[in-house]
Amino acid sequence: MKYIHPDYYDNFKCIADACPKTCCAGWQIEIDDNSLNKYSSMKIDTVDYHEQAFFHDNKKRCLNLDENGLCKLITAHGPDILCHTCATFPRHIEEFENVREYSLSISCPEVARMILSTVEPISFNRSEDATLDEEDYNPEEQSIYRLLSVLRDNFIDIAQDRTRTLDDRMGQILAIAKAFQDEIDFVLLGDGEIEDIDLEAVLHVAYKPLDLTPEVRHTLFDAMKDWEYTGDEFVDIINFSEETIYNTTSRKSVDICDMTTSMSSHLSSKNINLDIIMEQILVYFIYAYFCGSAYDEYYFGQAQLSVATCVHIQDLMLAHYINTGSIDLADIIRFTYLYARELEHSIPNILATEAYMDEHPLV
Secondary structure (H helix, E strand, O other), rough: EEEEOOOOOOHOHHHHHHOOOOOOOOOOOOHHHHHHHHHHHHHEEEEOOOEEOOOOOOOOOOOEEEOOOOEEHHHHHHHOOHHHHHHOEEEEEEOOOOOEEEEEEEOHHOOOOOOHHOOOOOOEEEEOOOOOOOOOOOOOHHOOOOOOOOHHHHHHHOOOOOOOOHHHHHHHHHHHHHHHHHHHHHHHHOOHHHHHHOOOHHHHHOOOOOOOOOHHHHHHHHHOOOOOOOOOOHHHHHHHHHHHHHOOOOOOOOOOHHHHHHHHHHOOOOOOOOOHHHHHHHHHHHHOHHHHHOOOOOHHHHHHHHHHHHHHHHHHHHHHHHHHHOOHHHHHHHHHHHHHHHHHHOOOHHHHHHHEEEEEOOO
């Protein structure tokens, strides 16, 4: 078995009641069968046994949370009482044949802090042992995964090339992803074999820097308006950001390019590099999700989604900066984990964004 995880993975430790946005509120916490049976035998009354989930209060907080933000189940019974979801979050494992890819969800405030506080390029640790998979996998999907893993390694190398502008890096990543989507569709729809795919040609496809005009950014921003939301906090941020940046009928138009440059300079005065922040977000989403497209065949869509996250989060940052005249790392961390909470854990939101961007491609 091969194992992959980002270099910060083993450094994570839950900050419990010090967390500014508990993972025990805002969404349904599903309970695995083994834990459900255990809770039933213990007569735990905070469980909706029909829905296989914990009950929420009227603020969408798990009923196991006490007034200090700590889990009453852990307090009473110890950490072994937790169901699989609660015991593992924000850890995530993506499974492929004889490969396990580990990641930490950036929707967790502490994970967002760890990633966005890092200045050096993120590296990935790899190990291997003699364990073999006992599950059966679709051979074609696993062959595609192996191609995607090569592409992903190249994408991460491109994303971390700090001699180039971020738009240049994003443009090349998207051009390669689109070329791969076109190539694999052409080969497989023509009854060809995966081995017929010319990966070298895909990797060397011509590209242009991503041209994020105000019109393109506004169109991309609208993708978030089709989402379902966990609560009013993010809805308020979306509405405020759109009004501040894009709805300019009643006031002077915002020059997005100039204001982004101003925000970047402001961050630099605080020893924060905007391009590095965006790079870390881009690398996170590429690593965590791109290879998973082996299971849904939407390779270009996952690459576009990774780029879209950077543009979306930067827009939330920009609106805050325009309004307050200031922004710091704590603000960036907050916008990132709030955004990720709406996107990462909602399949409808992911699918809606991919479908929207299929109609409004970036390249």
